[in-house]
Amino acid sequence: MLRFVLRRLLWFAITLFVVVTISFFLMRSVRGGPFDGERALNEAVERNIQARYHLDWPLWKQYLQYVGPVNLGDTGPEMLGGDGSDPFTGILVFDFGPSFKYRDFTVNDIIGQSLPISVSLGTIALLWALVLGLSAGIASALWRGSGADVTLRLAATTGIALPNFTVAGFLVIFFVFLIPVLPVAGYGSWKHLILPGFALGAPFAAYIARLTRTGMLEVLSQDYIRTAHAKGLPPRLVILRHAIKGGLLPVVSYLGPATAGILTGSLVIERIFAIPGTGSHFVNSALNRDYTLAMGVTILYTVLVYGLNTLVDFAYTLLDPRIELEDS
């Protein structure tokens, strides 16, 4: 158990190191920075800005400063010649530095404001995908070969095939214009999250439905289900108590990739519905060359995806005792 956690942590550290290093050097190797605006800056101002963002330092020093945890600047520890007021900086102490574009904000401020919005959107999408996907999949497996099964499977395949912004377009046409019950875009009340959550979760609901159907069909043909039927358990109990647990295993292992997919999909959905979440910040920051913000979000999402994947693997082994915690 401990071995598993430790090994995962080690790989996590390596992954993060690779991501941070590659994106840092890519970001700094690009010609043209966020400050090449429409008009040329005067030289003194430019020098000031360079000094503020440490762009005048050698590259290795900038990298060390970015990673941390020791502040190499003027406010660093006294041992390194600073005044000791702010000894620790860098991503190792969760400090992503100042934003290049929004100069009054740090990257931490921006993420702190936008992440809760993205998290609630993602949670709604995932819950909705689970509820719809599981019920459709189970229904499909129980009534195998019926008209309902065929319809549900076709719906699932269509759901996988359509991009989420198209789903969003259809939803807006239906629920904003034809039956005007929901707001078209923006953020403020729970009503604003219904359509985006639905559009974001739809492809994953479809995939979960497929996985559930296959898993349930496989379990339903097992001997122990026949035994349960034979000993006289009501069919409902056989399904709820015996079949579901085994049938849902593939879904559990899919939750990791699904979460990653929902995070990615939110880039588009947040843009369509004008939701001020982290995803929309990421896209804008990449287009604005706001590299610190873009990197901050990339690192944040890497951590989230990796952490959730590990959690899912862990849950999987708890549910299925046949699998051992051997990090393969």
Add this chain to the structure above:
Amino acid sequence: MAKGLPNSGFDLGGRELEELAAEAARFKGESLWQDAWRRLRGNRTAWWSFVFLLGFTALALFAPILPLPSPVSLDLQLEPQPPVPPWETFGRSGFAPEYWELSSLDQLLVDARVGLFADWQTGPWLGTDGKGRDLLSRIVWGSRTSILVALAAALCSLAIGVTYGAVAGFLGGRIDNLMMRIVDILYSIPFIFLVIFLITIVNEYRAELEDGWGIDRETVFYVVIGAVYWLTMARVVRGQVLSLRNQEFVEAARVLGASTARIVFVHLVPNVLSIVIVYLTLTIPAVMLFEAFLSFLGLGIEPPKVSWGLLAVDGSEMVNPVKLYWWLVVFPAAAMGATLLALNLLGDGLRDALDPKLRGKD
């Protein structure tokens, strides 16, 4: 040649043996591919998906020679015009051969089209967009871009994935372990972010790339997408090769003195081809979705060229509370949805056809 089998105890005369041989000849052996083809034809959904895709590809391929309006000619109107069904306005004149910079082959086809139909063009069957451009023409021309992106990126992922997976699986041991760890690391990186990063950076250098290296932005785009999608392919191929490499035919090849490269590419890769094809049909829709996704964010195909992703963006941008231009959302979505659906169904059908053991498993 027909003599009785030696020491068999049976006296097989020449005539009897010939009869046996004739009987055996009546049973024709079936190769894996013939078998798969027969199975695929038997699967009605997959077969019609295949036919649909063939038809669609032909339509895309011959788009320049069809009497469609130009996909880029602007006809500035106040708002998008609704569809006019073909039985009301079948065609009209006024075609102007305006395109972006076409390849010489496409230019030839366009010339042929002008020669064949002069300035006759189809009516606005699917309506026009906000700039008065014909939607049908844009969908057909957009399918060219989308199909090209999908094929190029899928082939790119195929080349990287198969080579990487086959080498890792064949060499085995420590090297395999290391190579697969690298794949694991890459798996846990949210790639979309790196891709967006990479494309923004390429954008900075596009002038140099085009002038100095002759690489245009789209080539980079294909390679980047392909470089993202090879991971699963590498895993699958490696698993297959791992189970194949200790079989007798590999040993036989080695005894005969075949080099490692020859064993991998001549003996092992053809044996994993079936599963590779299946994954390819599942990669193509994923790549198409990804192209649409990037175009949506403004990082993919650039106007004046069209792709389905751009059409979807145009459509969703025209969704506004004042007036509903449903055709701009519905038709591009229908074209894309139908193609991706057909690809998915064909992929499922191919998997069942090539590997009956996997039937019904997702």
